[in-house]
Amino acid sequence: MSAEHDSGGSLTRQPMAVWAVAFACVVAFMGIGLVDPILPVIADALDASEVQTELLFTSYLVVTGLAMLVTSFISSRIGAKRTLLWGLALIVAFSLLCALSVAVDVVIGFRAGWGLGNALFISTALATIVGATTGGSGAAIVLYEAALGLGMAVGPLLGGILGEASWRAPFFGVAVLMAIAFVAILVLLRSPAERPSPIPLAAPIRALRRPALGVLAATAVFYNIAFFVLLAYSPFPLGFGAIGIGLTFFGWGLALAVTSIWGAPLLLRFMRRTTVLLVVLPLLAADLAVAGVVVSTPSALVTCIVVGGLLLGICNTVLTESVMEATDLPRQVASSSYSAVRFLGGAAAPPIAAALGHALGDTAPYLFAASSALVATLVLLLGRRALGTVDARVADELEEAAAIGAGDAA
Known part of the structure; x- marks a missing residue:
C-alpha cells in the first residue's frame, strides 16, 4: 500500500x-460544536426560541460557505500564511x-463574522496541510480530518464545562485558544519562497462545472444536511444540562476522529472510494x-449519536x-469550491430541523436527515461514472500493494 493511505x-x-x-x-473546528451544549442555556438567558438559537449555526455556516468561494482568490495574492493569520x-x-x-440577534450577527474568519482559515489550512505533509495527500487528509474530529469532540466538551459557569465563557475560551494558534502559525509556518500564480475570482464557481467535482459537491450538500441535523438539533430532545450535552458530543467527536484516522483508511484497502x-x-x-424512533429515550439517542459519529468520520x-x-x-480551488457547497448545505439544516421539530415533533428532524442521507446516496450512485478518476487511483494503489505482497512472498 502506498503512503496515500498510511495513517501510521x-x-x-x-x-x-x-x-x-x-x-x-x-481549535477552528471546536468553534462549530462549541455552542452545541449551550444552546438551551443561550435560549433561556437571552429569551430566544429554538429556531433563533439554531441560527447561531446558520449565520456562521452561510458566511463560511459563501466566503469559501473567494478564499483561493485571496490566498493566491497575499499568500497562505497571511490568509491563515x-x-x-x-x-x-x-x-x-x-x-x-x-x-441573541447580536450573537447571530457576530457568529457570521466568525464564519468569515473560519472560511479564510479552513480552506487555506487544508491546502497548506496537503502541501506540507510528508506521506502523500492521503496522509494529509487523514490528519486534517482527525483535527476536525478532535475539534468536534473537544468543542462541545469545552462548551459544556465552561457553559456551566456562563454561556459567555466558551466564547472567551475559543478566543484564547485561537490567539495561541495565531502565535504558533506566525512562528512555525514559513512563507514559501515563491507565491503561487493568482487565481481568478470565479475559479471556484467554474470548478463546479467539472463533472466529478460537481457530483461530489451535490452529494456533500445532502450529506451535510444530515450531519448538521444530528449535531445541531440533538441537544434539545436529549434534555441534558450543558455538561451532559458536552459529554455526549465529546463521545460523538471521538468516534468521528477514530474512524477518520483508522476506519476510512482500513476500508479503502479493500474497496473503492465510491463503494465505501x-x-x-x-x-x-x-x-x-x-x-427518530428512539428520540424520547435519552440513552438510546446518545447511542445513535455516537454511532452516527463513527459513520460520519468515514464519510x-x-x-x-x-x-x-x-x-x-x-x-x-478544489477545496474552496467543495467546502463552499458543503457548508451552505449544512447551513440550511439547523433552522429547518427546529421548525420541523416544533411543528411535527422530535422524530421529524431525524427522518428529514435520514432522507437527506439517502438523497446523497442517490446523487452519488447516479453520478458514479463521473468519478472514474477517483476510483481508478485507489485501484492502482491496491494493485501496487498486491504486487508488493507477491514480491515479498516470493
Missing part, C-alpha cells in the same frame, strides 16, 4: 509547521464580541431513522480525499 508512521512524522496548522484546525485574527475578534453580546460511500451513507440514513475522510483526487485543479 508517515502520519506522525511531520514538520512542526504541519502540527501548528493542525492544532489551529482543531487573517482568518485566525477575525475568529479571535468575533468570538470576543460574541462573549460580550447582550442579545455507497455503503456508509445508507447506514447513516438507517442510524438517523432509528434516532468525511473519503469525501475529502475524493475531492482532492477528482480533478487536476489547484488544491486551493
Whole structure:
C-alpha cells in the first residue's frame, strides 16, 4: 500500500509547521460544536426560541460557505500564511464580541463574522496541510480530518464545562485558544519562497462545472444536511444540562476522529472510494431513522449519536480525499469550491430541523436527515461514472500493494 493511505508512521512524522496548522484546525473546528451544549442555556438567558438559537449555526455556516468561494482568490495574492493569520485574527475578534453580546440577534450577527474568519482559515489550512505533509495527500487528509474530529469532540466538551459557569465563557475560551494558534502559525509556518500564480475570482464557481467535482459537491450538500441535523438539533430532545450535552458530543467527536484516522483508511484497502460511500451513507440514513424512533429515550439517542459519529468520520475522510483526487485543479480551488457547497448545505439544516421539530415533533428532524442521507446516496450512485478518476487511483494503489505482497512472498 502506498503512503496515500498510511495513517501510521508517515502520519506522525511531520514538520512542526504541519502540527501548528493542525492544532489551529482543531481549535477552528471546536468553534462549530462549541455552542452545541449551550444552546438551551443561550435560549433561556437571552429569551430566544429554538429556531433563533439554531441560527447561531446558520449565520456562521452561510458566511463560511459563501466566503469559501473567494478564499483561493485571496490566498493566491497575499499568500497562505497571511490568509491563515487573517482568518485566525477575525475568529479571535468575533468570538470576543460574541462573549460580550447582550442579545441573541447580536450573537447571530457576530457568529457570521466568525464564519468569515473560519472560511479564510479552513480552506487555506487544508491546502497548506496537503502541501506540507510528508506521506502523500492521503496522509494529509487523514490528519486534517482527525483535527476536525478532535475539534468536534473537544468543542462541545469545552462548551459544556465552561457553559456551566456562563454561556459567555466558551466564547472567551475559543478566543484564547485561537490567539495561541495565531502565535504558533506566525512562528512555525514559513512563507514559501515563491507565491503561487493568482487565481481568478470565479475559479471556484467554474470548478463546479467539472463533472466529478460537481457530483461530489451535490452529494456533500445532502450529506451535510444530515450531519448538521444530528449535531445541531440533538441537544434539545436529549434534555441534558450543558455538561451532559458536552459529554455526549465529546463521545460523538471521538468516534468521528477514530474512524477518520483508522476506519476510512482500513476500508479503502479493500474497496473503492465510491463503494465505501455507497455503503456508509445508507447506514447513516438507517442510524438517523432509528434516532427518530428512539428520540424520547435519552440513552438510546446518545447511542445513535455516537454511532452516527463513527459513520460520519468515514464519510468525511473519503469525501475529502475524493475531492482532492477528482480533478487536476489547484488544491486551493478544489477545496474552496467543495467546502463552499458543503457548508451552505449544512447551513440550511439547523433552522429547518427546529421548525420541523416544533411543528411535527422530535422524530421529524431525524427522518428529514435520514432522507437527506439517502438523497446523497442517490446523487452519488447516479453520478458514479463521473468519478472514474477517483476510483481508478485507489485501484492502482491496491494493485501496487498486491504486487508488493507477491514480491515479498516470493
